[in-house]
Amino acid sequence: DAGVTQSPTHLIKTRGQQVTLRCSPKSGHDTVSWYQQALGQGPQFIFQYYEEEERQRGNFPDRFSGHQFPNYSSELNVNALLLGDSALYLCAYQIGSSDTQYFGPGTRLTVL
């Protein structure tokens, strides 16, 4: 059984650009959360999707948006990139509202 996968592994963008990050689930896992992990810090919750709807959102601006597809895969979109958006972006899957989340390896975004 494949685990959670994310693409791309690394990404370099310039300020003002837009970026799309992708995440695919473990088999049978239908709820996805996205986290931002700045260098030297713990992950911070961005939002969670269930049944293709945003169920919960953290303290992130509207420049951060997401999507969940019928096959439960997900995208994170960030518009008008800022230098401060440089971070490791992690997605995590769970089954419904279960307590255990399984994380992907992350996408390292660098904004120049």
Place this chain on the structure above:
Amino acid sequence: AQSVTQLDSQVPVFEEAPVELRCNYSSSVSVYLFWYVQYPNQGLQLLLKYLSGSTLVKGINGFEAEFNKSQTSFHLRKPSVHISDTAEYFCAVIPSGGYNKLIFGAGTRLAVHP
């Protein structure tokens, strides 16, 4: 709002020595508690979790943690560490009714030396 404090940003220790990584949380409601490990250039792996019941929780790789409600703590311990335990360790909570939104501490870097 809930918060998690990891009291040590770095913990150096020699191989085969015991280690304790400290975690305190603030919450007026019940929470679920977790420890995750992050190896270099990798995502997060669940070490152990406390949901209810016995306050001593055993996890993978020989780690265990003890939930102390009166002190709002959830310290992680291992009696004998290996070089391969070198990693970043994160304590996290899920507040009740939070759709399992994880709130993380800032992390503790465990460095095991030969």
